[in-house]
Amino acid sequence: NKKGFIFDLDGVIVDTAKYHFLAWQNLAKSIDIDFTHEQNEQLKGVSRVKSLEKILNWGNKTISEELFTSLMGKKNEEYLSFIAKMTDEEILPDVPRVLDYLIEKAQPISLGSASKNARPILEKVNLLSKFDAIVDGNDVSKAKPDPEVFLIAAKHLNMKPEDCIVFEDSVAGVQAANTANMISIGIGEKDVLHEADYIFSDFTEIENSFIEELINR
Numbered sequence: 001n002k003k004g005f006i007f008d009l010d011g012v013i014v015d016t017a018k019y020h021f022l023a024w025q026n027l028a029k030s031i032d033i034d035f036t037h038e039q040n041e042q043l044k045g046v047s048r049v050k051s052l053e054k055i056l057n058w059g060n061k062t063i064s065e066e067l068f069t070s071l072m073g074k075k076n077e078e079y080l081s082f083i084a085k086m087t088d089e090e091i092l093p094d095v096p097r098v099l100d101y102l103i104e105k106a107q108p109i110s111l112g113s114a115s116k117n118a119r120p121i122l123e124k125v126n127l128l129s130k131f132d133a134i135v136d137g138n139d140v141s142k143a144k145p146d147p148e149v150f151l152i153a154a155k156h157l158n159m160k161p162e163d164c165i166v167f168e169d170s171v172a173g174v175q176a177a178n179t180a181n182m183i184s185i186g187i188g189e190k191d192v193l194h195e196a197d198y199i200f201s202d203f204t205e206i207e208n209s210f211i212e213e214l215i216n217r
């Protein structure tokens with residue numbers, strides 16, 4: 001038995017949301033916009049362009065295209081400077097255990113992330129080699145909740161969408177998985193991710209016996 005296992009990156013494999021937050025906060029400050037932790041929550045799973053559009057909207061600001069492009073570049077530069085210092089200690093609890101169990105059971109594994117920085121991050125935390133396919137922000141034209149990223153991942157794994165299982169921490173990502181006709185597993189809070197087929201706080205709650213059930217579904 002084989003299933004396609006698809007993992008989101010930020011908030012599922014590593015907690016890079018804190019770095020996105022710092023970089024967006026500094027950017028907002030530089031153009032006199034207040035940016036809160038609650039607002040940052042709403043940027044989870046949202047692409048870089050869409051995130052900046054939202055921040056400008058919240059701050060009631062319109063800016064020139066040139067400034068928009070330069071702010072995006074600055075945000076990413078600062079974000080990359082945080083990423084550069086990452087180590088495998090920043091992998092979220094029990095993620096390696098689940099990945100290794102899937103590898104032991106010869107299950108195909110893909111990344112399905114909105115981030116354009118997915119590869120360097122996986123390299124930094126030494127997980128790149130565990131994936132059979134990487135689908136990220138460089139491969140898609142439509143952002144989550146559009147199912148494109150997960151459908152491309154299924155194709156790369158040679159699996160039918162209904163035989164794929166998605167791990168996601170964002171509402172948009174859970175919706176994308178559901179629309180793709182995949183099994184959605186929310187990683188995070190029950191009241192936020194209630195649309196998911198299954199919800200866990202983190203991977204420490206996901207036992208190998210549950211993975212085994214998913215494989216044999």
Ligand code: B16
Nearest residue numbers: 009010044045048113114115116117
């Ligand atoms: P980048 P995911 C998403 O990654 C993040 O959750 C989101 O906050 C970020 O804006 C987006 O990637 C784009 O990231 O600026 O690195 O291209 O959760 O889909 O893995």
Ligand code: MG
Nearest residue numbers: 008010011169
């Ligand atoms: Mg995420």
